[in-house]
Amino acid sequence: MIAFEGVWKVFEARNGDLTTAVADVSLEIERSQFICLVGPSGCGKSTLLRLAAGLLLPEQGIVKISGERVREPRPDTGIVFQSPTLLPWATVIENVLFPAKMMGIATARTRERAHELLKLVGLDGFEWRYPRELSGGMQQRAGICRSLIHNPSVLLMDEPFGALDALTREELTLELLRIWSTEPKTILFVTHSIPEAVMLADRVVVMSARPGRISEVLQVDLPRPRSFDMESSDEFQRCTQRVRQLIFGDRRLQAA
Amino acid sequence: MGVLLPLATGLAFVGLWEFACRQFDVPSYLIPAPSAIWADATKNAGMIAGHTLATLWTVMLGFVASIVVSLPLAVAIVSTPIMANTIYPLLVLTQSIPKVALAPVLVVLLGTNEMPRVVITFLVAFFPLVLAIATGLNAVPAELIELGRVCRASRWKELVRIRLPYAIPFIFSGLKAAITLSVVGAVVAEFVNADRGLGYLIVTSTAFFQVPTAWGALIVLSLIGIVLFQMVVVVERVFFPWALSSSS
Numbered sequence: 001m002i003a004f005e006g007v008w009k010v011f012e013a014r015n016g017d018l019t020t021a022v023a024d025v026s027l028e029i030e031r032s033q034f035i036c037l038v039g040p041s042g043c044g045k046s047t048l049l050r051l052a053a054g055l056l057l058p059e060q061g062i063v064k065i066s067g068e069r070v071r072e073p074r075p076d077t078g079i080v081f082q083s084p085t086l087l088p089w090a091t092v093i094e095n096v097l098f099p100a101k102m103m104g105i106a107t108a109r110t111r112e113r114a115h116e117l118l119k120l121v122g123l124d125g126f127e128w129r130y131p132r133e134l135s136g137g138m139q140q141r142a143g144i145c146r147s148l149i150h151n152p153s154v155l156l157m158d159e160p161f162g163a164l165d166a167l168t169r170e171e172l173t174l175e176l177l178r179i180w181s182t183e184p185k186t187i188l189f190v191t192h193s194i195p196e197a198v199m200l201a202d203r204v205v206v207m208s209a210r211p212g213r214i215s216e217v218l219q220v221d222l223p224r225p226r227s228f229d230m231e232s233s234d235e236f237q238r239c240t241q242r243v244r245q246l247i248f249g250d251r252r253l254q255a256a
Numbered sequence: 257m258g259v260l261l262p263l264a265t266g267l268a269f270v271g272l273w274e275f276a277c278r279q280f281d282v283p284s285y286l287i288p289a290p291s292a293i294w295a296d297a298t299k300n301a302g303m304i305a306g307h308t309l310a311t312l313w314t315v316m317l318g319f320v321a322s323i324v325v326s327l328p329l330a331v332a333i334v335s336t337p338i339m340a341n342t343i344y345p346l347l348v349l350t351q352s353i354p355k356v357a358l359a360p361v362l363v364v365l366l367g368t369n370e371m372p373r374v375v376i377t378f379l380v381a382f383f384p385l386v387l388a389i390a391t392g393l394n395a396v397p398a399e400l401i402e403l404g405r406v407c408r409a410s411r412w413k414e415l416v417r418i419r420l421p422y423a424i425p426f427i428f429s430g431l432k433a434a435i436t437l438s439v440v441g442a443v444v445a446e447f448v449n450a451d452r453g454l455g456y457l458i459v460t461s462t463a464f465f466q467v468p469t470a471w472g473a474l475i476v477l478s479l480i481g482i483v484l485f486q487m488v489v490v491v492e493r494v495f496f497p498w499a500l501s502s503s504s
Contacts, residue, residue: 055406073405073408078406081399082399085400087400087418087421088498089421099403132498
């Protein structure tokens with residue numbers, strides 16, 4: 001579904017310095033898989049996401065979605081950012097409809113879908129409110145609905161729960177899995193949080209920084225539907241330990 | 257309560273002024289008492305109204321001209337860095353020319369009619385408006401622009417559906433500056449070339465030592481400035497209520 005083939009991405013700073021954000025990354029993601037990208041800052045995970053979104057083009061290598069080369073943003077991808085960035089001048093439902101209107105594909109059916117999506121995330125009754133009247137978690141829920149309005153087959157999420165408090169994070173983690181089970185999509189999810197990545201993903205792609213490379217791809221053998229009591233299971237612990245080891249090396253991390 | 261306090265302060269000030277003029281026997285050709293200004297104004301109400309309308313006409317024409325020119329200019333400035341580097345120096349040039357010096361030249365160019373006055377008013381008012389609009393268009397968060405790109409929006413759609421609405425609070429702060437400056441510009445223009453208007457009235461009445469009339473015209477000018485400013489505030493509140501609460 002999504003394929004990275006020998007992808008390199010280099011950025012040039014204003015003073016001419018070159019930074020290799022992504023170096024020789026190859027990754028194959030199958031349809032309807034949930035993949036998490038984890039890694040320290042600067043490991044290129046957000047860059048990889050934007051390459052998949054068509055917002056960036058690689059210096060070398062090919063990015064493909066559904067076998068086609070990604071040259072520009074595609075109508076079959078949706079994206080969720082870390083901050084909801086809802087339009088302050090539009091109501092929640094107008095915000096959800098925004099991508100459809102921009103792409104010129106809004107119909108009466110689309111409006112119904114917007115209502116259904118908002119209901120799915122528990123925001124029914126809030127359609128006519130303005131973003132400033134919503135909490136951060138509610139805004140991000142609306143942001144997720146917005147990314148789904150045009151029924152994309154690929155969903156790209158860039159640390160979508162990063163700006164939320166820990167409790168809302170847990171809530172939205174389960175909610176996202178619920179939405180995903182109702183509408184299966186291929187999801188590429190970038191996060192800083194190791195437990196979050198293991199809880200969500202079929203496979204966890206661990207990246208390292210300077211330059212951004214894939215360290216390892218971990219298979220998470222936890223049954224679905226997932227829940228937080230799986231955190232005590234052996235498989236969960238094995239995965240999180242392995243990811244920690246890959247990111248922090250074999251240093252023993254202990255509070256001093 | 258928010259209205260009563262300034263009103264009370266204003267009335268107290270007027271009362272103090274009246275009292276001081278009478279107490280210290282200030283000659284009315286220096287500082288007329290409020291009662292003298294009022295008497296003169298009511299006697300010449302028709303004439304003052306006519307001049308007020310003439311000035312208002314110049315102010316509004318200049319203000320509208322500054323909006324009509326500033327918007328495309330600001331869009332051009334934010335479109336590419338080359339455009340910005342080309343346009344900005346020209347803009348600063350227009351601001352560094354003293355308008356009072358420019359006015360007689362414009363009269364020779366455009367004739368002794370409304371045109372030079374509108375041009376002066378425009379030149380005085382438009383610069384902060386262009387800057388405000390350009391700032392607003394550039395202030396859009398990167399993620400909103402990325403969202404537009406993900407939705408495959410054309411540059412035009414991005415401008416109209418994302419950048420312009422986001423810039424509304426900035427545009428209105430520019431409009432507030434521009435309308436206040438339009439009044440200043442209109443009066444400056446009238447000092448140099450006019451046969452009507454409050455600026456003209458001030459010049460001619462002081463020349464004939466009809467000082468209460470001049471003060472009356474000054475007060476009317478201030479009132480015009482306040483009223484026009486408030487109108488912009490009201491328009492923003494009525495048409496863009498979200499802008500007031502989302503701006504910090």
